[in-house]
Amino acid sequence: MTQWSGYLGLILQGALVTIELTLMGSVLALIMAFLAGMGRVSRFFILRAIATAYIEFFRGTSIFVQLFWAYFVLPFAGLSLTPLQAGVLALGLNVGAYAAEVVRGAILSVGREQYEACTALNLGRWQGMRHVILPQALLVMLPTFGNNAIELLKATSVVSLISLADLTFQAQVVRSQTGSTLMPFASVLVIYFALALIISWGVRTLERRMARGLDGVRV
Amino acid sequence: MPAPIIKVDAISKSFGAFKVLDGLSMQVMPGEKLALIGPSGSGKTTILRILMTLERIDGGHIQVDGEQLYHMERNGQLLPADERHLARMRQKIGMVFQLFNLFPHKCVMDNVTLAPMLTKGVARAAAEKRAMELLDMVGLADKAKAMPAQLSGGQKQRVAIARALALSPKIMLFDEVTSALDPELVEEVLNVMRKLAAETDMTMLLVTHEMGFAHDFADRVLFFDRGRIVEEGKPDEIFRHPKQERTQSFLKKIIAAGHRV
DSSP states (O other): OHHHHHHHHHHHHHHHHHHHHHHHHHHHHHHHHHHHHHHHTOSSHHHHHHHHHHHHHHHHSOHHHHHHIIIIIGGGGTOOOOHHHHHHHHHHHHHHHHHHHHHHHHHHHSOHHHHHHHHHTTOOHHHHIIIIIHHHHHHHHHHHHHHHHHHHHHHGGGGGGGTOOOHHHHHHHHHHHHOOSHHHHHHHHHHHHHHHHHHHHHHHHHHHHHHTTTTSOOO | OOOOSEEEEEEEEEETTEEEEEEEEEEEOTTOEEEEEOSTTSSHHHHHHHHTTSSOOSEEEEEETTEESSEEEETTEEEEOOHHHHHHHHTTEEEEOTTOOOOTTSOHHHHHHHHHHHHHOOOHHHHHHHHHHHHHHTTOGGGTTOOGGGSOHHHHHHHHHHHHHTTOOSEEEEESTTTTSOHHHHHHHHHHHHHHHHHOOOEEEEEOSOHHHHHHHOSEEEEEETTEEEEEEOHHHHHHSOOSHHHHHHHHHHHHTTOOO
16 A cells, blocks of 8 residues: 555656646746737738747647657757756647637627727727737637646646656556556546646636626626 | 817718718817717718728818828828827827727726826826716716626716716717617716816717707707718708708608607
């Protein structure tokens, strides 16, 4: 029994790496999503072009390949990353490309009358975006952002391929050391599921909090 | 005789193949209250939206408060206005919309203070003090902390009026501001406008289907049809003794639809 708890400890260590990757990857994805999503609706052609190229490239190529590039190819260009850095970079850029389209869609979903009110009140483009459009668009983005974050969580398992000791990697270690397949894979399944539940719950809470007052009910 | 505050000169504007404004010219004197009436699609809302720079013109010139709206004078030449010129010109003009267009994520107070703080650098305390005066003027001082969704249509529209006034424009544009309201809420908005007309010397242009209100409120009434001003004059002349056949038939239809003149 003590032996099992030791192996469980290994798996929990892996879980910490997975959580770390998910958090840091999400932050990068969020930054990229807003940069590229707002670039897509920019009035400057060059910004639109850069944003579109980024989104199409990272949605159109496999995250495995992106990770291998970040870890194995970038060193040839003089940029050596630790497995964690490479993982965060690949995950953030990949999921950020999907989320950028969410940002763009949400910005476009805010009614034309809100933009017109901004003009009538003489707000600059950025002022209107920052204070009027984005706060309303954010509420539209949130549910899909929750999806993206869960996708990112599950995609973190690819880093086991560059020998980063995440949840999936540790499960395989335990399996090869104990010969037991059910225990490590069952616990990994439960942990991924629990982490996804936490993300869902967090996003829903945030959504409720942000929608407060919009429907006329003061909570 | 003072110079006109708005001078519209041979404006044309099309939406695709549809010519909304067809060589429209008009002048508005400072402090004048103008009612723009006419059938829908006649261009009366479009001219308001053009003055607020929400639509661009295809041809012609507009002068507001002595300056070109869509053109800049540089070394004696007229160039198309850039965003900075437009932003400076917009300071002179405020607009209230048919559907209020309040910011739903901000409370009443923040709706009113946002633009003065961002565009004029007014400190929060000063902006809130001014906002309270304006909310008091429109009878909503007790709703400062309410969210727009908690208000009735009439209350929303009064907040929208206060919000536009907070930037102290010289000219106020009212685009069918009571059309979306339940009948029993119309009067509270009209009362605010009457008060505004009585207490300030602001120039006011309103597009309206409230003929009774237009009659009492306006110094001058313009009847629009097919992108042109067909007839204009004092309210009594237009409403009691319209000369043009098109004005007569429009008013007849409006009265038949149950509107009071």
